[in-house]
Amino acid sequence: MSLAEILPDVQSLSRVDKLRLIQLLAQELAEVEDDVGLVGGQSYPVWSPDQAFAAADTLLQALSADRGPGK
Template sequence: MVSPEILTNLRKLNRADKLYVIQVLVSELAQKEEDLIKGEQSYPVWSPIDAFEAADVMLKVLEDSRSKK
């Protein structure tokens, strides 16, 4: 459990210092989570290159907005 004194002191910090504390804590948590991302493994990343259906929808919306003017 977090002591009220720590929370009180954290609330007194300015915005930049609060963000720094968050960064330090998240970094420490991430280092302890060894199973999340493994260094020698590849991960799939989505790319919009072959998203033809999405491009068609966006083109139709653009054409509709132009015709309404």
């Protein structure tokens, strides 16, 4: 069944049923994405700019150059 076939039925749903449909589709997509290889309860590294001092310095220099001298 294609989206074009079910769209009229979806549009005729009540607000509550549309929200339930959104929730169901989101859960289904999340379950499919879980199969990507992430394991529940395990830690994964995530980059954070918290200790990115070189990047902060570069941004500060760019801002200073953009303002020009004496501004």
